[in-house]
Each structure stands twice: as C-alpha cells, then as structure tokens.
Amino acid sequence: MADLLRLLLQVGEKAANVARVCRQEAPLFQLLVQEKTGDDKNKKFVQDFKTLADVVIQEMIRHDVGTQFPEMVGFIHGEESNKFENGLGESVTVTVCSTEEETAKLLATVLDGDKTAASLLAQAIHQDLASIEASTDGLTVPLSPSELAIWIDPIGLHCALVLIGVYLRSTGEPVMGVINQPFNHKDPAGGGWRGKHYWGVSYGNINVCSVSRPNHGSKSQQGLSVVLSASEKQVVKEALTSLCGPDKLIYASGAGYKILCVIQGLSDIYILSEGSTFKWDSCAPHALLRALGGGVADLSKSLQSTCEGQETLTELTYNQPYTQHKGADRWANHGGLVAFRDSSQLRSIIDALKGKL
Incomplete structure (x- = not known):
C-alpha cells in the first residue's frame, strides 16, 4: 500500500506536469485557446483539446498504475471516454504506448497531423520524474491491490486539480486519496508554475494524512x-x-x-x-x-x-x-x-x- 501511494503521488505529479506543459508550451497553449471558424469550426480535436488533455492524463495514470500493479487493470476508472474522432472522421482510441515515439504517432492522428503538439504531449507523458517525498515509511495497511479500485478525475484544466481516489471494490469505502494542485504558485525566480500535493490513507484504525488534523476547540x-x-x-x-x-x-x-x-x-x-x-x-x-x-x-x-x-x-x-x-x-x-x-x-x-x- 505504501508502494501504491508513492506511485499515485508520482503519477499525480506527472499529470500536473502535463497540465503545466499545456499552458507553457506555445503550440499546446494555442490549441487550448484557439477558436476555429468557417470551414474549420467542426474540427473536433481543436474544440476538444481540453478534453484530449484530460484523456491523455487519465490514460497515463491508468497505464502507469496498471504496469506496476497488473492486478488493478480493469479496475482503474476515469471521467473521460478515450475515443476521439479526428478531422478526417476517423475514430481514434487514445492510449499510452510502450514508447514515446509510438505515443506521439498515435496522438498525431488525433491532432490531424500536428506532430509538434503530439511530440510535446508524448514527451510529458513518458517523462520519468523523481519520487515524490512523502512520509510513507512504516505505513502498513492490511489491504492488497487486488481488493482495490481507482477513480480518476484527470484535471479539468479550468479547475486544475488532479484527483486520484482508491476505494474498496467490496464496499465502495474510500481508503486512499491523492490530490495534486498543478498551479498552486509561481516560482519567484523562474516565473513558472509550481504545484502542491496532498494525500491521505484511512482504513480501520489507520488514519494518516499529509494535512494536519484540525484543532476543533469550542467553535461556535x-x-x-x-x-x-x-x-x-x-x-x-x-x-x-x-x-x-x-x-x-x-x-x-x-x-x-x-x-x-x-x-x-x-x-x-x-x-x-x-x-x-x-x-x-x-x-x-x-x-x-x-x-x-x-x-x-x-x-x-x-x-x-x-x-x-x-x-x-x-x-x-x-x-x-x-x-x-x-x-x-x-x-x-x-x-x-x-x-x-x-x-x-x-x-x-x-x-x-x-x-x-
């Protein structure tokens, strides 16, 4: 369970990084804000680029968790459908491939051949990030990944939170959560966005959270x-x-x-x-x-x-x-x-x- 939590913190940060790349890289930011008109207005990939960014993040989390914990494959659920129709009317299923090049090639078919944008997204998806620091040492929870399932809210670029919740398949009880806030503050030196993450585990008598418990006192x-x-x-x-x-x-x-x-x-x-x-x-x-x-x-x-x-x-x-x-x-x-x-x-x-x- 500590390994799963560490992985979820890491994929949450990868998801946040994809969101930051979408806002910081000009070719991707242009797709976020561009409003097509005239003959191009029905090009779904432009109208739905925010949705595509969500799907990319969702499928990345599904891929990374399923790779490390194969017993959870089939139990990792998300908000978005991963099927898209490009400008040629072709149906494309968005998945994360085994290599960055293959993922870029797949994304390019959704993005009507925009190889620059596809490459930037694929690079962010396949980037290896350092482990996220969290006080998980000694965390022992008597559950196995085969008992668990996951809900993902990939980001919703307008609200900017990555939400990864783990629950018991048998009862539906939430037992672990990771929240990543990609745009928490700006780096005073470089000006780029920096994020913040929060996590918690609750099962039986085990209650551990990165946020301190409240001091209720005698609040009226x-x-x-x-x-x-x-x-x-x-x-x-x-x-x-x-x-x-x-x-x-x-x-x-x-x-x-x-x-x-x-x-x-x-x-x-x-x-x-x-x-x-x-x-x-x-x-x-x-x-x-x-x-x-x-x-x-x-x-x-x-x-x-x-x-x-x-x-x-x-x-x-x-x-x-x-x-x-x-x-x-x-x-x-x-x-x-x-x-x-x-x-x-x-x-x-x-x-x-x-x-x-």
Missing part, C-alpha cells in the same frame, strides 16, 4: 464557514446565512477544490444540494477527510434520516452505479453531498437545512 456555530457553488439554491443560501451569518458563506468553483478547502481548514463545510458531482470528483478528497476524522455524506439521505429522528449520516460509496441512469449519470452523486471535518458542526448544518429541501 456562528463562526462556522460554508463553501458553496454560486449557483446553489437560494433556500440553501438563506438557511445557511441564518445559521452562520452572511460573511461566512464562501463561493468557489470545482467540487474537488471545494472539498480541498474543507480539508485545508479554509472552510468548515461544503454543501451541494444538486446531484451534479460524480464519483471521480469526490473519491480522492473523501479519503483525506476520513483520515482527518471527517467525511463526505449523501446530503439527501442524511436529511431524510434526521427527519425520521435518526442520527445516521450516509457517507458516499464508490463501487455501485445507479442502474436506473445512463452514461456518466450512473456515477453521479445524485443525493447531493456535504463534506465535513467535524461531525458536530455537520449536525448543525443538517438541522438548519431540515425541511428546506
């Missing part, structure tokens, strides 16, 4: 802060304003980033009443929150159990699709979610929302 509910989407329902905003005060509602983009805000202690709670997030958004940060004594619960089920007089908080699991839905919606968190570090603070939030949704 009036001091609670909640991070939300700007598009959150007005009734939720009003209920939370009454509980916390108007200055304690924070708005941010990206589900993974908002859960990271809770992990870091920048906010106490993250609430989302809509079913607009997916397993790949929440699995990795959920594992970190569990290692810190918190979690991510299904908001709808938690509200329902509270209304029925129970104190049960139903945490999200990651192994079962919603069979009544199709496509990506099979893996949505349909009941909304609430992410927390302190369960006592969570109860106040649930009470404030009871009967409102």
Whole structure:
C-alpha cells in the first residue's frame, strides 16, 4: 500500500506536469485557446483539446498504475471516454504506448497531423520524474491491490486539480486519496508554475494524512464557514446565512477544490444540494477527510434520516452505479453531498437545512 501511494503521488505529479506543459508550451497553449471558424469550426480535436488533455492524463495514470500493479487493470476508472474522432472522421482510441515515439504517432492522428503538439504531449507523458517525498515509511495497511479500485478525475484544466481516489471494490469505502494542485504558485525566480500535493490513507484504525488534523476547540456555530457553488439554491443560501451569518458563506468553483478547502481548514463545510458531482470528483478528497476524522455524506439521505429522528449520516460509496441512469449519470452523486471535518458542526448544518429541501 505504501508502494501504491508513492506511485499515485508520482503519477499525480506527472499529470500536473502535463497540465503545466499545456499552458507553457506555445503550440499546446494555442490549441487550448484557439477558436476555429468557417470551414474549420467542426474540427473536433481543436474544440476538444481540453478534453484530449484530460484523456491523455487519465490514460497515463491508468497505464502507469496498471504496469506496476497488473492486478488493478480493469479496475482503474476515469471521467473521460478515450475515443476521439479526428478531422478526417476517423475514430481514434487514445492510449499510452510502450514508447514515446509510438505515443506521439498515435496522438498525431488525433491532432490531424500536428506532430509538434503530439511530440510535446508524448514527451510529458513518458517523462520519468523523481519520487515524490512523502512520509510513507512504516505505513502498513492490511489491504492488497487486488481488493482495490481507482477513480480518476484527470484535471479539468479550468479547475486544475488532479484527483486520484482508491476505494474498496467490496464496499465502495474510500481508503486512499491523492490530490495534486498543478498551479498552486509561481516560482519567484523562474516565473513558472509550481504545484502542491496532498494525500491521505484511512482504513480501520489507520488514519494518516499529509494535512494536519484540525484543532476543533469550542467553535461556535456562528463562526462556522460554508463553501458553496454560486449557483446553489437560494433556500440553501438563506438557511445557511441564518445559521452562520452572511460573511461566512464562501463561493468557489470545482467540487474537488471545494472539498480541498474543507480539508485545508479554509472552510468548515461544503454543501451541494444538486446531484451534479460524480464519483471521480469526490473519491480522492473523501479519503483525506476520513483520515482527518471527517467525511463526505449523501446530503439527501442524511436529511431524510434526521427527519425520521435518526442520527445516521450516509457517507458516499464508490463501487455501485445507479442502474436506473445512463452514461456518466450512473456515477453521479445524485443525493447531493456535504463534506465535513467535524461531525458536530455537520449536525448543525443538517438541522438548519431540515425541511428546506
């Protein structure tokens, strides 16, 4: 398990490096921002270059983990489909090949022969990075890779987080998470972007996290802060304003980033009443929150159990699709979610929302 964690930290950094290359290298950055017009406007590779960057990262993680842990092949899932159609109408399946040259050749077919861009991407994919420093020595978890599966949220270049979450195939319980923030800060000397990573392991009595545990103290509910989407329902905003005060509602983009805000202690709670997030958004940060004594619960089920007089908080699991839905919606968190570090603070939030949704 320590070997798996070290590998996930390394592939997370490789993914972050691919994202930085996309922004720093002119030929790739041009594809990110270019808007084709006229006869070229239907060229899918330009319109979907952000998606292609996501797929490249996803397939790189799948390749690297599957190579070192073959028993996990077939259990490494991602947000994106890896099938593309190029400008000639040809269907291309994006995979990571055994050599940089072969990967570049494959990517060039997706990029309508743009060998420069394909070569830059392939170079970043196949780059050997030094091991990422993490205090994993002595970490012993009584699990084998054959019991585990992975959800990948490759990056979403607009929100810029690489999320790799590991869960038990049998129960869906999140047990390990790696988060990489590729654009955390700029190097004062060179001006290039530098990243930051976070990790956590939670299984049984083993709870280890790169982020320090919170010092709860005697925080009043009036001091609670909640991070939300700007598009959150007005009734939720009003209920939370009454509980916390108007200055304690924070708005941010990206589900993974908002859960990271809770992990870091920048906010106490993250609430989302809509079913607009997916397993790949929440699995990795959920594992970190569990290692810190918190979690991510299904908001709808938690509200329902509270209304029925129970104190049960139903945490999200990651192994079962919603069979009544199709496509990506099979893996949505349909009941909304609430992410927390302190369960006592969570109860106040649930009470404030009871009967409102």
